[in-house]
Amino acid sequence: MAVMEISAQLTYGGTNCMLFRKGESNLLIDPHFTRPPFLSLLDKIKPSPEKIKAGLARLGIQSLAGVLLTHTHYDHALDAVETACQTGAPLFGSPSSAQLAAGAGLAPDLFHQIQQGESLQAGDFTVRFLPSQHIQFPRPLSRLASIAAPIPQPLRPPAWFWQYRCGEVSAILVDRTLVFGSAAFLSGAYQGLEVETVVLGIGGLGFRPRSYLEKLYQETVVASGARQVLISHWDNFFRPIRAGLHSLGRVGWTMEHLRPLAERYGQTISILKYNQPVDLVVSP
Numbered sequence: 153m154a155v156m157e158i159s160a161q162l163t164y165g166g167t168n169c170m171l172f173r174k175g176e177s178n179l180l181i182d183p184h185f186t187r188p189p190f191l192s193l194l195d196k197i198k199p200s201p202e203k204i205k206a207g208l209a210r211l212g213i214q215s216l217a218g219v220l221l222t223h224t225h226y227d228h229a230l231d232a233v234e235t236a237c238q239t240g241a242p243l244f245g246s247p248s249s250a251q252l253a254a255g256a257g258l259a260p261d262l263f264h265q266i267q268q269g270e271s272l273q274a275g276d277f278t279v280r281f282l283p284s285q286h287i288q289f290p291r292p293l294s295r296l297a298s299i300a301a302p303i304p305q306p307l308r309p310p311a312w313f314w315q316y317r318c319g320e321v322s323a324i325l326v327d328r329t330l331v332f333g334s335a336a337f338l339s340g341a342y343q344g345l346e347v348e349t350v351v352l353g354i355g356g357l358g359f360r361p362r363s364y365l366e367k368l369y370q371e372t373v374v375a376s377g378a379r380q381v382l383i384s385h386w387d388n389f390f391r392p393i394r395a396g397l398h399s400l401g402r403v404g405w406t407m408e409h410l411r412p413l414a415e416r417y418g419q420t421i422s423i424l425k426y427n428q429p430v431d432l433v434v435s436p
Contacts, residue, residue: 159174160173161429162349162429163430164384164427165180165184166184166187166397166426167182167228167387168228169181170182170384172277174276177275177276178215178216178217179216179275179277180218181219181333184230184231184389185204185206185231186231187392187393188313189390190390196312197313198309198311199231199234201234208235208239210393215239216235217241217242217276218243218277218279219235219239219241220243220245220279221243221245222321222333223318223320223322224248224317225286225318226316228333229245229316232252233252233258237256237258242261242274244281246265247320248320249265251303251305251306251307252303254306268281268320278326279324279326281322281325282325282330283322283323284321284333284334286318287334287356287357302317302318321334327432328349328432329349330349330350330351332350332351332372333353334355334385335355335357343376346377347378348379349382350382351424352384354384354403355400357401358402358405358406369413369417373413373414373419380420380421381410382421383410383422384424386400386403
């Protein structure tokens with residue numbers, strides 16, 4: 153029997169924030185430590201350097217080979233530039249990410265605009281940004297979450313939450329782990345990838361019909377060949393971490409429909425827990 157090799161670990165930081173560790177290298181996707189309360193969105197918001205510092209410390213992060221963004225809604229990108237500044241890490245992202253970097257005064261050599269489909273090396277990790285989409289919400293929620301619009305000019309915080317427009321959306325392949333920041337996909341884009349694990353952000357998925365969940369699972373998990381599914385973006389990101397993670401939306405309903413799909417197609421599936429490392433296993 154072949155021996156399985158543990159190549160890396162993934163640690164969940166809430167929302168879609170996740171830390172990858174391998175050897176001496178660390179990567180952070182979609183850092184979100186400030187977690188502005190819901191009512192604070194009635195005013196302009198900005199990253200909290202103190203909360204970011206504390207969040208990095210809780211996850212044991214001292215240095216990073218890169219900060220990566222799936223898209224630029226505020227719950228994914230509000231803290232990205234400050235996180236890069238505090239760790240000295242380069243920031244990788246879309247043209248909209250470039251507007252965040254420019255607005256916050258990030259040193260130009262610390263930002264790298266990605267081209268979807270191309271591979272890059274970040275520390276010990278091989279990374280590819282693949283085309284994806286953002287989940288479409290029903291009205292009136294759709295008016296609060298811009299789907300495709302880019303950030304048109306340098307954005308300097310404090311800013312209104314809706315100014316953090318979605319921009320180009322990517323699924324990020326880190327070695328053999330494919331991360332979706334939103335519960336959507338580009339049809340046919342993940343067929344035949346050498347994927348072991350899919351991290352599926354389920355924010356808003358409870359608003360979609362069961363037929364959509366099945367299509368999503370087929371396109372992201374089954375098509376990519378993954379054997380493990382990890383669930384992110386399930387928690388109430390309006391609440392601080394110190395209060396513990398609480399679910400937001402119809403997480404129970406969503407999992408009731410995802411678990412039978414995993415059983416049917418032969419994957420394990422589990423909800424990521426805060427600051428509990430998960431081994432990422434690759435067949436030798």
